[in-house]
Amino acid sequence: MGTFTDISAPILAGVAGYVHVGMDREIITAQLRTAILTQIYIVSLIFLASIAVAYLLVNKMSQQLTQLSNYAKQVSSGDLTPQVEIPANNEDEIGDLLASIGTMTQNLSSLIGKVQQSGIQMTASTTQIAAAGQQLEATITKQVVSTNQVVATTQQIAATSSELVRTMKEVASVSEQTAVAADNSQAKIRRMETTMGSLTEATVAITTKLGVIHHKAETINSVVSTITKVADQTNLLSLNAAIEAEKAGEYGAGFGVVAREIRRLADQTAVATLEIETMVKEMQSAVATGVMAMDKFNQQVSTSVDDVGKISDQIAQVILQVKTITPRFDLVSQRMEEQAESAQEIRVAIEHLSESSQHTSDSLRDTNSALERLDDAAQGLKSEISVFKVYQ
Numbered sequence: 001m002g003t004f005t006d007i008s009a010p011i012l013a014g015v016a017g018y019v020h021v022g023m024d025r026e027i028i029t030a031q032l033r034t035a036i037l038t039q040i041y042i043v044s045l046i047f048l049a050s051i052a053v054a055y056l057l058v059n060k061m062s063q064q065l066t067q068l069s070n071y072a073k074q075v076s077s078g079d080l081t082p083q084v085e086i087p088a089n090n091e092d093e094i095g096d097l098l099a100s101i102g103t104m105t106q107n108l109s110s111l112i113g114k115v116q117q118s119g120i121q122m123t124a125s126t127t128q129i130a131a132a133g134q135q136l137e138a139t140i141t142k143q144v145v146s147t148n149q150v151v152a153t154t155q156q157i158a159a160t161s162s163e164l165v166r167t168m169k170e171v172a173s174v175s176e177q178t179a180v181a182a183d184n185s186q187a188k189i190r191r192m193e194t195t196m197g198s199l200t201e202a203t204v205a206i207t208t209k210l211g212v213i214h215h216k217a218e219t220i221n222s223v224v225s226t227i228t229k230v231a232d233q234t235n236l237l238s239l240n241a242a243i244e245a246e247k248a249g250e251y252g253a254g255f256g257v258v259a260r261e262i263r264r265l266a267d268q269t270a271v272a273t274l275e276i277e278t279m280v281k282e283m284q285s286a287v288a289t290g291v292m293a294m295d296k297f298n299q300q301v302s303t304s305v306d307d308v309g310k311i312s313d314q315i316a317q318v319i320l321q322v323k324t325i326t327p328r329f330d331l332v333s334q335r336m337e338e339q340a341e342s343a344q345e346i347r348v349a350i351e352h353l354s355e356s357s358q359h360t361s362d363s364l365r366d367t368n369s370a371l372e373r374l375d376d377a378a379q380g381l382k383s384e385i386s387v388f389k390v391y392q
Contacts, residue, residue: 072101127375141361147354154347158340165336179323189312197305203298210291213283224277231269238263 242260 144354144358144361147350150350154343154350158343158347162340165340179319183319185315189308192308200301203301207291210287213287221280224273228273231266231273235263235266238266
């Protein structure tokens, strides 16, 4: 008989007793050996399978890590063009990391591409803005010069307007004085016209009186002619008396003396009448000359009166025009004052504009400096990101 092994175990935790079994040890040993060998075989297979799986996993991880390392080196060198190849059904952490890095690289490539494009556009824009700013600065500078010239011109205009206002006031004052003087002159001319009318009447009266004198002189001349005739007859009678006295001899001596005396008186009368006639003729000539002169003077006075009347009418028209113009001068003076004030306001506004233009020019100069710095920064950024290769 072989060797047995007793195996006992309580039934129902010792309530119902014990079970006692006896088994052959060889059988048990054989069974254990078989079981152990089977377990060893299985464990060996599992170990080998684990080693194979681990090898495969390590190889796969090594390939992925190598790919990740190469990809990281390319990215670190600035080359963002390679794409990450992720095998299908790869859901491990390294695959997720590769996918995340690929997505990040694509996003970074897109971002850098946009930054490069933006840098190019910003460089072009800053160049254009700088050029426009320089042109605008030059324009503003010219505008400042122009506004300064306009300020000087407006100052001259304001000064001229002020001077013109004073001149217009003086002209208005002179116009008023001229109107007053014209009124006084018109009154004086009217008095002169009245005086010349009286003078005309006086010359007419003098002419009439000279006519009367001329008529009287003609009457005197007629009387003188009569006296001359009487003197001639008296002289003839004295001659006859002298002849008769000589005939009478000594009886006619006294009569002869009387005859000689009568003849002497007749001669004196003839001489006197001749002188009177000469004087009367001279007086008539003088009176005729005076009448002609008075007629001529009267005509001149009448012409002067007419001229004075015309001048008076013209002065009246001038006075009317001056009185009409005087309010216009006042209105023009008022408008000139308003223009002077407007010119002053324009000058102040243009001075403010000049100051604003100067400030704008300074701001543009600062802006141009900032744009130059921005362009330098853009050029630097462009140079920095030019090392990256991105998807086109």
